[in-house]
Amino acid sequence: DGGITQSPKYLFRKEGQNVTLSCEQNLNHDAMYWYRQDPGQGLRLIYYSQIVNDFQKGDIAEGYSVSREKKESFPLTVTSAQKNPTAFYLCASSTGDGYTFGSGTRLTVV
Amino acid sequence: GENVEQHPSTLSVQEGDSAVIKCTYSDSASNYFPWYKQELGKGPQLIIDIRSNVGEKKDQRIAVTLNKTAKHFSLHITETQPEDSAVYFCAAKYYGNNRLAFGKGNQVVVIP
Numbered sequence: 200d201g202g203i204t205q206s207p208k209y210l211f212r213k214e215g216q217n218v219t220l221s222c223e224q225n226l227n228h229d230a231m232y233w234y235r236q237d238p239g240q241g242l243r244l245i246y247y248s249q250i251v252n253d254f255q256k257g258d259i260a261e262g263y264s265v266s267r268e269k270k271e272s273f274p275l276t277v278t279s280a281q282k283n284p285t286a287f288y289l290c291a292s293s294t295g296d297g298y299t300f301g302s303g304t305r306l307t308v309v
Numbered sequence: 310g311e312n313v314e315q316h317p318s319t320l321s322v323q324e325g326d327s328a329v330i331k332c333t334y335s336d337s338a339s340n341y342f343p344w345y346k347q348e349l350g351k352g353p354q355l356i357i358d359i360r361s362n363v364g365e366k367k368d369q370r371i372a373v374t375l376n377k378t379a380k381h382f383s384l385h386i387t388e389t390q391p392e393d394s395a396v397y398f399c400a401a402k403y404y405g406n407n408r409l410a411f412g413k414g415n416q417v418v419v420i421p
Contacts, residue, residue, distance in 0.1 A: 300354070
């Protein structure tokens with residue numbers, strides 16, 4: 200079955216360490232997105248990519264980096280420069296109108 | 310860019326009653342309006358959507374209505390059940406832009 204997979208579901212890291220969240224889709228979607236979700240904050244766009252080897256900053260890109268070397272993959276790195284990295288991270292993909300979301304990764308930095 | 314607002318932020322309803330969530334959008338060029346349901350600890354799932362050339366769309370107990378003149382669209386859930394308890398997000402997109410603008414979400418609580 201086609202879908203979008205985020206791994207791992209839960210991730211713990213020490214403060215000051217970089218961490219990479221995985222997002223893989225087999226839907227043949229061109230566009231992919233990363234969102235951050237905090238309680239009561241809704242969905243905030245971190246980065247998005249409309250096509251392979253191209254990506255743009257979203258509304259809260261500071262402290263994050265991405266790559267899009269393959270159509271299927273859009274990994275997100277949370278760097279030590281991100282001041283409040285503990286959050287629920289959602290990846291999504293799209294081929295036109297609606298988005299298909301992954302099940303999310305809950306990152307906790309201690 | 311597009312700005313989407315949702316009201317109310319939290320809605321509690323008795324099981325069996327109806328729930329209505331309203332969203333307003335700012336860009337009159339927007340032509341696609343999806344609704345997503347997010348259960349606790351999971352990713353949002355598309356439950357229904359509507360395009361600007363349609364005024365209403367139904368799918369069993371859920372329906373969406375669109376008023377282009379007033380620039381608002383609403384989600385209607387009839388005969389609510391406990392499994393309808395979730396956060397609901399509305400979104401809007403205009404032609405030529407692949408990005409959805411999301412509202413902040415509504416917490417719907419169905420009281421048994």
